[in-house]
Amino acid sequence: MNVPLSSPDIGSRERELINEVLDSNILSIGPKVELFERMIADYLGVQEAVAVNSGTSGLHLAVRALGIGEGDEVITSPFSFIASSNCILFERAKPVFVDIDPLTLNLDPSGIEAKITSKTKAILPIHVFGRPADMDRIMEIAGRYRLAVIEDACEAIGAQYHGKMVGSASDAAVFAFYPNKQITTGEGGVIATNSSKLAGLCRSMRNQGRSDDSIWLNHCRLGYNYRLSELNAALGIAQMERIDEILARREAVASAYHAKLIGVKGVTIPNIEDENKKSWFVYIIQLDPGIDRNYVMKYLHENGVDCRPYFQPIHLQPFYRENFGYREGDYSNTEKAASSTLAIPFFNNLTEQQMDYVVEVLAQALSQEQESMLSLSSSTITA
Ligand SMILES: *Cc1c(COP(=O)(O)O)cnc(C)c1O
Secondary structure (H helix, E strand, O other): OOEOOOOOOOOHHHHHHHHHHHHHOOOEOOHHHHHHHHHHHHHHOOOEEEEEOOHHHHHHHHHHHOOOOOOOEEEEOOOOOOHHHHHHHOOOOEEEEOOEOOOOOOEOHHHOHHHOOOOEEEEEOEOHHHOOOOHHHHHHHHHHHOOEEEEEOOOOOOOEEOOEEOOOOOOEEEEEOOOOOOOOOOOOEEEEEOOHHHHHHHHHHHEOOEOOOOOOOOEOOOOOEOOOEHHHHHHHHHHHHOHHHHHHHHHHHHHHHHHHHOOOOOEEOOOOOOOOEOOOOOEEEEEOOOOOHHHHHHHHHHOOEOOEOOOOOHHHOHHHHHHHOOOOOOOHHHHHHHHHEEEEOOOOOOOHHHHHHHHHHHHHHHHHHHHHHHHHHHHHHHO
């Protein structure tokens, strides 16, 4: 049996809406993008949603629209996907890392104030794996120091913080729709905001810096081509029509995994005890200290079960080491979490049978790993 890490959930409605676009002859800048934006804004309970061609583009525009530039500092987490930090570098500003809370894997607010300087302009928290970051404390600190807040909500559509949708509390929140996310547009993203000024700036910058006076070739600022096509938006509309069903299905898959994994020795299942509602993006287990993760991964791959270490710390990526001189030990909670986490297959249509197979192979991998460790240590003793 082969079980992929993720798999998009595309149905007949997705095909129907994409065909509608093809038949309409309007492949870009049209009604589907507008409708998709409205659906997202209404779902999140924000005033504006600006669709773009990736989550990374959305983060870049949010940073730029908030006026963050050369020499500015932005406080963020090293336990994330690289884009949440790269978007700061795009504008020649500096990411300043604060370590995570090992329990939630989110940026630890108690570490923020020590890192604030006269150059700090913003805080950029990530809702890691769909679990809401501690926004009350982050917004309180930001308010006291007059800092902007950009939420990287790329993994968290539908998550709720204190009963409100994640992405509605800050200056701007960015969501992403790559095929492994909860909902997909193929490639795509959205900037959610309650500021019409910020939304207008983002709309202009995604479209080559055009002014909104509808004179087509009038470029009033530096801009990009970060537009989302009508085809991608059509996919997004079909997915948004059943987002509640999709998120419920993912939650059911996660619960089923919990029940199956609870007896497997050496594995910690994701912590779900939280006052907030998580949106299930990936299913991440943590292996006990001392377990050789590479051995386990190799065994899983050899038996057709895809898996991946998730995340690799940003500060230890070659580009960051070379340019900023980061070293192992700089952010110990992040490094500790990163060395034990493992993403196992997780998607809407994962079957009971596939889950059983994944858990069976994982349990085998762990017991074989123990045996090989034992024989290794006994051979050292006899030698
Ligand atoms: C997916 C993701 C992004 C954006 O990714 P794109 O591939 O550019 O859409 C940004 N941050 C995090 C944490 C993500 O998981």
